[in-house]
Amino acid sequence: MGLYDESSQNIRRRKYEQLRRMMSELYGSDAADARMDNHSDSPRPISECLGSVLSDVCNETQRISMRISVEWEDIVGKALSGLAVPERLDGKVLLLRVRHSALVQELQPSLPDFVNKINKHFETQVCDSIRLIC
Secondary structure (H helix, E strand, C coil): HHHHHHHHHHHHHHHHHHHHHHHHHHHHHHHHHHHHHHCCCCCCCCCHHHHHHHHHCHHHHHHHHHHHCCCHHHHHHHHCCEEEEEEECCCCHHHHHHEHHHHHHHHHHHHHHHHHHHHHHHHCCCCCCCECCC
Protein backbone atom coordinates (compact mmCIF):
# COMPACT_ATOMS: atom_id res chain seq x y z
CA MET A 1 0.00 0.00 0.00
CA GLY A 2 2.85 2.43 0.79
CA LEU A 3 4.46 1.79 -2.60
CA TYR A 4 1.18 2.51 -4.39
CA ASP A 5 0.68 5.78 -2.48
CA GLU A 6 4.24 6.92 -3.22
CA SER A 7 3.91 6.00 -6.89
CA SER A 8 0.61 7.86 -7.34
CA GLN A 9 2.07 10.93 -5.59
CA ASN A 10 5.05 10.89 -7.97
CA ILE A 11 2.73 10.61 -10.96
CA ARG A 12 0.62 13.52 -9.72
CA ARG A 13 3.74 15.61 -9.06
CA ARG A 14 5.08 14.94 -12.58
CA LYS A 15 1.74 15.77 -14.18
CA TYR A 16 1.57 18.97 -12.14
CA GLU A 17 5.07 20.03 -13.30
CA GLN A 18 4.23 19.23 -16.93
CA LEU A 19 1.06 21.28 -16.72
CA ARG A 20 2.89 24.16 -15.04
CA ARG A 21 5.60 24.22 -17.76
CA MET A 22 2.94 24.18 -20.46
CA MET A 23 1.02 27.02 -18.80
CA SER A 24 4.24 29.01 -18.37
CA GLU A 25 4.82 28.80 -22.10
CA LEU A 26 1.25 29.91 -22.83
CA TYR A 27 0.68 32.58 -20.17
CA GLY A 28 4.09 33.46 -18.75
CA SER A 29 5.57 32.43 -15.45
CA ASP A 30 3.57 34.71 -13.09
CA ALA A 31 0.20 33.96 -14.66
CA ALA A 32 1.02 30.24 -14.70
CA ASP A 33 1.78 30.32 -10.98
CA ALA A 34 -1.50 32.09 -10.27
CA ARG A 35 -3.49 29.66 -12.39
CA MET A 36 -1.78 26.66 -10.83
CA ASP A 37 -2.49 28.00 -7.34
CA ASN A 38 -6.17 28.05 -8.27
CA HIS A 39 -6.01 24.31 -8.95
CA SER A 40 -3.79 23.19 -6.11
CA ASP A 41 -4.63 20.35 -3.74
CA SER A 42 -4.70 22.63 -0.72
CA PRO A 43 -7.69 24.98 -0.83
CA ARG A 44 -7.28 28.44 0.64
CA PRO A 45 -9.91 30.08 2.81
CA ILE A 46 -12.11 32.42 0.81
CA SER A 47 -11.27 35.23 3.23
CA GLU A 48 -7.70 35.16 1.90
CA CYS A 49 -8.87 35.62 -1.69
CA LEU A 50 -11.93 37.82 -1.31
CA GLY A 51 -10.13 41.10 -0.63
CA SER A 52 -8.02 40.96 -3.76
CA VAL A 53 -10.94 39.84 -5.92
CA LEU A 54 -13.23 42.59 -4.65
CA SER A 55 -10.56 45.26 -4.97
CA ASP A 56 -10.36 44.44 -8.68
CA VAL A 57 -14.10 44.76 -9.32
CA CYS A 58 -15.49 47.06 -6.61
CA ASN A 59 -14.74 50.50 -5.27
CA GLU A 60 -14.59 51.25 -1.53
CA THR A 61 -18.26 52.31 -1.29
CA GLN A 62 -19.40 49.08 -2.95
CA ARG A 63 -17.24 46.98 -0.61
CA ILE A 64 -18.67 48.77 2.43
CA SER A 65 -22.18 48.34 1.04
CA MET A 66 -21.58 44.59 0.67
CA ARG A 67 -20.22 44.36 4.21
CA ILE A 68 -23.25 46.21 5.57
CA SER A 69 -25.53 43.72 3.81
CA VAL A 70 -23.58 40.68 5.02
CA GLU A 71 -23.19 41.95 8.60
CA TRP A 72 -26.61 43.62 8.86
CA GLU A 73 -28.01 41.34 11.57
CA ASP A 74 -24.88 41.86 13.70
CA ILE A 75 -25.16 45.62 13.27
CA VAL A 76 -28.84 46.19 14.09
CA GLY A 77 -29.99 42.97 15.72
CA LYS A 78 -32.25 40.16 14.60
CA ALA A 79 -35.57 41.97 15.17
CA LEU A 80 -34.82 44.90 12.87
CA SER A 81 -32.92 42.85 10.32
CA GLY A 82 -36.16 41.00 9.62
CA LEU A 83 -38.07 44.21 8.96
CA ALA A 84 -35.59 46.18 6.88
CA VAL A 85 -32.66 45.21 4.67
CA PRO A 86 -29.90 47.38 3.23
CA GLU A 87 -30.32 47.96 -0.49
CA ARG A 88 -27.10 49.88 -1.23
CA LEU A 89 -24.87 52.66 -0.04
CA ASP A 90 -25.20 55.76 -2.23
CA GLY A 91 -22.26 57.92 -1.22
CA LYS A 92 -22.79 58.03 2.53
CA VAL A 93 -26.55 57.55 2.36
CA LEU A 94 -27.77 54.03 3.10
CA LEU A 95 -30.88 53.03 1.19
CA LEU A 96 -32.82 50.74 3.49
CA ARG A 97 -35.70 48.68 2.07
CA VAL A 98 -38.54 48.14 4.55
CA ARG A 99 -41.01 45.26 4.34
CA HIS A 100 -44.11 47.45 4.64
CA SER A 101 -44.88 51.12 4.05
CA ALA A 102 -46.15 51.52 7.62
CA LEU A 103 -42.61 50.82 8.81
CA VAL A 104 -41.35 54.02 7.17
CA GLN A 105 -43.13 56.17 9.78
CA GLU A 106 -42.38 53.70 12.56
CA LEU A 107 -38.62 53.59 11.94
CA GLN A 108 -38.06 57.25 11.04
CA PRO A 109 -37.33 58.44 14.62
CA SER A 110 -34.76 55.65 15.11
CA LEU A 111 -32.68 56.37 11.99
CA PRO A 112 -29.98 58.44 13.79
CA ASP A 113 -29.48 55.49 16.17
CA PHE A 114 -29.05 53.13 13.20
CA VAL A 115 -26.51 55.48 11.64
CA ASN A 116 -24.57 55.48 14.93
CA LYS A 117 -24.69 51.67 15.14
CA ILE A 118 -23.40 51.32 11.58
CA ASN A 119 -20.54 53.78 12.11
CA LYS A 120 -19.67 52.20 15.46
CA HIS A 121 -19.61 48.75 13.85
CA PHE A 122 -17.18 49.92 11.16
CA GLU A 123 -15.25 52.17 13.55
CA THR A 124 -15.39 55.00 11.00
CA GLN A 125 -17.94 57.35 9.42
CA VAL A 126 -19.28 55.19 6.56
CA CYS A 127 -22.87 56.41 6.75
CA ASP A 128 -24.28 59.94 7.30
CA SER A 129 -27.96 59.19 6.87
CA ILE A 130 -30.50 56.52 5.96
CA ARG A 131 -33.29 56.79 3.41
CA LEU A 132 -36.15 54.32 3.78
CA ILE A 133 -37.67 52.81 0.66
CA CYS A 134 -40.52 50.34 0.09
